[in-house]
Amino acid sequence: MEFFNQVSTSKNQENLHPDFQLSLRNILEGITDHIYVDNKQSLDYFLRQINDNIEQEIQARTALLHQRVNQLEQEINEYKKAELVKQQTEQSCQRHNIALQQLVQSESLQYDDFPTTIKYVTEVASLGLDVERVSVWLYTEDYTKIQCADLYERPSNSHDSGFELLVCDYPNYFQALKEEQIIAVSDVHQDSRTSEFSASYTLPLGITSMLDVRIWSRGKVIGVVCCESLGSQRQWTLEEQSFISSITEFVRLVIESSDRKSVEAALAVSKNQFRLVVEQTGQLIYVYDLADHDIHWAGAIAEITGYTADEWKQFDLAHWKAHIQHDDLPRVISTWASAIQNKSQYQLEYRLQKKDGSYIYVEDRGKFLINQITGTGCIAGTMNNISDRKTAEKALRQSEVKFRQQAQTLEKALEELQRTQTQMIQSEKMSSLGQLVAGVAHEINNPVNFIYGNIAPANDYIQVLLKLINLYQEYYPQPVPIIQQEIEAIDLDFLRQDLPKLLYSMKIGAERIAQIVLSLRNFARLDEAECKAVDIHEGIDSTLLILRNRLKDKPGHPGIEVIKEYAKLPRVECYAGQLNQVFINILTNAIDVLEERDENRSYQEMQQSPSIIRISTQMLNEHQISIKISDNGLGIPDKIKQLIFNPFFTTKPIGKGTGMGMSISYQIITKNHGGKFYCLSSLGEGTQFVIEIPLKQQIKLKR
Numbered sequence: 001m002e003f004f005n006q007v008s009t010s011k012n013q014e015n016l017h018p019d020f021q022l023s024l025r026n027i028l029e030g031i032t033d034h035i036y037v038d039n040k041q042s043l044d045y046f047l048r049q050i051n052d053n054i055e056q057e058i059q060a061r062t063a064l065l066h067q068r069v070n071q072l073e074q075e076i077n078e079y080k081k082a083e084l085v086k087q088q089t090e091q092s093c094q095r096h097n098i099a100l101q102q103l104v105q106s107e108s109l110q111y112d113d114f115p116t117t118i119k120y121v122t123e124v125a126s127l128g129l130d131v132e133r134v135s136v137w138l139y140t141e142d143y144t145k146i147q148c149a150d151l152y153e154r155p156s157n158s159h160d161s162g163f164e165l166l167v168c169d170y171p172n173y174f175q176a177l178k179e180e181q182i183i184a185v186s187d188v189h190q191d192s193r194t195s196e197f198s199a200s201y202t203l204p205l206g207i208t209s210m211l212d213v214r215i216w217s218r219g220k221v222i223g224v225v226c227c228e229s230l231g232s233q234r235q236w237t238l239e240e241q242s243f244i245s246s247i248t249e250f251v252r253l254v255i256e257s258s259d260r261k262s263v264e265a266a267l268a269v270s271k272n273q274f275r276l277v278v279e280q281t282g283q284l285i286y287v288y289d290l291a292d293h294d295i296h297w298a299g300a301i302a303e304i305t306g307y308t309a310d311e312w313k314q315f316d317l318a319h320w321k322a323h324i325q326h327d328d329l330p331r332v333i334s335t336w337a338s339a340i341q342n343k344s345q346y347q348l349e350y351r352l353q354k355k356d357g358s359y360i361y362v363e364d365r366g367k368f369l370i371n372q373i374t375g376t377g378c379i380a381g382t383m384n385n386i387s388d389r390k391t392a393e394k395a396l397r398q399s400e401v402k403f404r405q406q407a408q409t410l411e412k413a414l415e416e417l418q419r420t421q422t423q424m425i426q427s428e429k430m431s432s433l434g435q436l437v438a439g440v441a442h443e444i445n446n447p448v449n450f451i452y453g454n455i456a457p458a459n460d461y462i463q464v465l466l467k468l469i470n471l472y473q474e475y476y477p478q479p480v481p482i483i484q485q486e487i488e489a490i491d492l493d494f495l496r497q498d499l500p501k502l503l504y505s506m507k508i509g510a511e512r513i514a515q516i517v518l519s520l521r522n523f524a525r526l527d528e529a530e531c532k533a534v535d536i537h538e539g540i541d542s543t544l545l546i547l548r549n550r551l552k553d554k555p556g557h558p559g560i561e562v563i564k565e566y567a568k569l570p571r572v573e574c575y576a577g578q579l580n581q582v583f584i585n586i587l588t589n590a591i592d593v594l595e596e597r598d599e600n601r602s603y604q605e606m607q608q609s610p611s612i613i614r615i616s617t618q619m620l621n622e623h624q625i626s627i628k629i630s631d632n633g634l635g636i637p638d639k640i641k642q643l644i645f646n647p648f649f650t651t652k653p654i655g656k657g658t659g660m661g662m663s664i665s666y667q668i669i670t671k672n673h674g675g676k677f678y679c680l681s682s683l684g685e686g687t688q689f690v691i692e693i694p695l696k697q698q699i700k701l702k703r
Contacts, residue, residue: 062417069410076403115150117254119159122152125227125247129240132230133207136251138215138223143167146174146223170196177224182245183212184236202228209234211241213248217256225251284383286366290340291376293317304362304385306355325351325359332364339379343368349386360387444513452510459503466496531697533571536579536627540564540615543583550591551613558606560594565616569625573696578668582677585661586629586689587613593633593687623694624675630688636681644679669693 122134135151148163167174176183176193186209188194188202194210201207207228215223225248285299293316301312305323315323324332328350339346345367351359366381469492472479479487544551544562553559594611609632616628636644645666669677675693 058417065410065414065417072403072406072410114254115161118150118251119152121247121250121254122150122159123154125225125244126152126154128243128247129211129227131211131227133205133226133228135226135228136215136223137165137226138255139221149223172196177212177214177221181214182241183210184241185210185212186233186235206230208232209236211236211244213241213244215248215252215255217252222255223251286379286381286383288317288379289376290378295320299382304354304360304383305352311355323353325353336366336379339366339368340377343377346381352383360385361390362386448510448513452507455503455507455510459500462499462503466499469496531573531575533573534576536569536572536574536617536625537566539576539580540583540627543580543587546584547587547591550595556603557598558603558610560591560611560613563612563614565614567616567618569617569619570695572625572693574673574693575668578672582665582668582691583629585665589661590629590631590633590687594631597633620692623696624692625695627691627693628688629691630686632686635683635685636679636687637683641679641681645677673697 118136122136126132126134132154133151134154136149137146138149139146145164145166148161151160151163152158153160173183173193173196183193185191185194188207188210189198194202197207202210205228207230209229211227211229213225214221215225225244227244283299284297284301284304287296289295295316297309297313297315301307301309305312321329321333332348332350335346335348338344345365347363347365349361349363352362353359363384363386364381365383366379369378369380370376551560551562590613594613598606598611612632614628614630618626618628620626644662646663666677669675669691673693674697675691677689677691679687679689681687
């Protein structure tokens with residue numbers, strides 16, 4: 001029970017859940033009871049039983065941790081999916097805004113002929129909607145057929161025109177065109193409005209989805225703008241339908257502008273429709289005349305600035321600058337100046353003050369233009385309110401920071417769990433091993449003491465008997481024939497000479513067994529669980545004795561030479577049992593490395609360059625000692641040397657190493673003894689492990 005009290009107060013157990021500590025205590029008490037009842041059970045049985053029970057408990061706790069990690073990962077994935085949908089929507093709206101802005105700023109709408117203008121519109125619509133084909137179709141005067149004014153195919157970047165479709169051949173489609181402003185079809189082959197085109201049109205061209213918007217002019221349908229998507233089916237969003245409706249308005253404006261019979265009327269209608277389209281986009285549009293410094297404002301003035309259209313239209317450049325946040329103003333002025341100087345486009349984001357004094361983030365896109373009539377320069381541009389996007393970006397960054405912190409916390413918790421698991425398993429293994437070794441030593445020690453204690457009296461008795469035999473031979477030199485025959489049969493002279501030697505050999509053997517028992521007890525250190533002053537060399541020698549079988553010669557393999565370079569050291573305050581555990585971990589690894597190297601060497605090579613383990617101790621200063629254990633093996637690569645103290649890291653084959661020894665040893669030296677434990681190694685030059693610990697523990701550390 002004293003052992004369990006020590007385990008339950010262990011520093012390594014402090015962070016464990018109370019229920020887990022209780023269940024672990026019950027398991028260990030049950031297993032250890034069997035250890036005391038029957039010491040003849042094998043060590044493997046105890047270790048497996050301990051491992052099974054502890055690993056089951058730890059796996060259950062690990063499963064709960066993994067469940068929580070999976071839940072967090074699921075929440076993160078759902079959040080990312082939502083953000084992805086939001087980003088895609090924003091990107092789609094941005095494409096639409098850019099496309100509309102290109103049309104707004106395009107000179108083709110004002111000066112180019114109708115075919116050129118329509119080609120430009122179909123290209124912009126294709127890019128803005130991200131579809132492969134965009135075409136404009138116009139009814140003939142008798143409305144019996146419809147003709148293609150322009151077809152733009154983005155994959156080949158080509159234009160075509162002149163195709164005709166008879167209204168009578170596709171009655172369902174043209175009836176829908178009369179009744180519906182927008183025909184949004186995801187599956188052209190299944191939708192009754194477009195299935196008529198499958199055999200002759202959509203199927204051969206690979207068209208899967210269509211978005212058609214009819215062109216209204218002067219109260220009647222004069223044509224249709226057709227957008228066609230290839231490949232997988234596409235669900236058309238309301239934003240996309242609104243965008244194509246705006247494009248259709250541009251097409252209508254172009255058509256009406258090209259009508260020379262109603263130039264004045266078409267111009268007035270176009271301006272009004274243009275204003276409506278701009279307002280629907282939520283953009284504020286400006287044209288700054290560089291000659292007279294006038295600014296013409298249009299679009300969503302009230303929505304963005306908070307001022308009425310009449311109030312804001314009175315603002316000149318000075319008023320505009322006054323409403324730009326003062327930290328952003330130098331960058332804005334510099335960008336404008338560069339665009340004017342280079343006659344180029346610009347795009348920037350800054351904070352704009354509204355009428356109520358609050359600030360919003362705006363995206364300002366503009367371009368330097370030349371008035372073809374007056375020859376003067378101007379800047380035309382648009383402004384969008386992007387405050388919601390900025391807020392979302394800030395929230396996303398904060399969420400990413402929060403999730404990174406949670407991930408780091410979980411990672412640390414997992415590392416701590418692995419470290420605790422390592423310490424518990426290894427500590428229990430060493431505890432069971434120590435108890436078994438101590439029990440074996442105790443059981444051997446009793447009969448050995450009995451034998452050793454009776455050797456001296458037996459020797460005395462035998463000497464008396466031999467003396468008596470000598471007296472018989474002296475005074476009765478001629479025994480009876482039967483005695484003479486027995487003397488010759490047993491070779492009495494030989495027995496008289498060999499019997500003392502036999503007793504001496506028994507004495508030497510008993511002394512050797514007593515030394516082994518003492519070494520086993522020193523290694524177990526069950527009577528020194530607390531921090532005590534001990535002889536470090538005694539612990540090292542006991543460990544070497546335990547490993548003697550692996551160090552000695554074997555058939556075909558010379559033994560591993562151990563060189564001791566002990567300095568004169570005072571007794572050191574430490575946990576002797578824990579230090580012995582460190583020694584056996586280091587020495588076992590060194591032996592494994594040397595044996596693995598020797599498997600690939602001949603017997604002659606092993607004799608010429610034998611395997612050596614060197615153990616040296618020294619005083620670093622009046623308060624510290626160092627213990628160096630080195631081998632002349634192959635050395636450790638740098639990338640592996642950085643990982644050797646990590647829990648569960650091992651380079652040994654499965655089943656031969658657990659990766660726990662060095663991690664436990666590092667914890668014992670650095671945390672339990674306040675020392676240093678590090679490795680010095682280079683490829684081809686062997687490996688040295690250095691232990692530095694104080695002579696006295698300033699604070700009595702708990703195990």
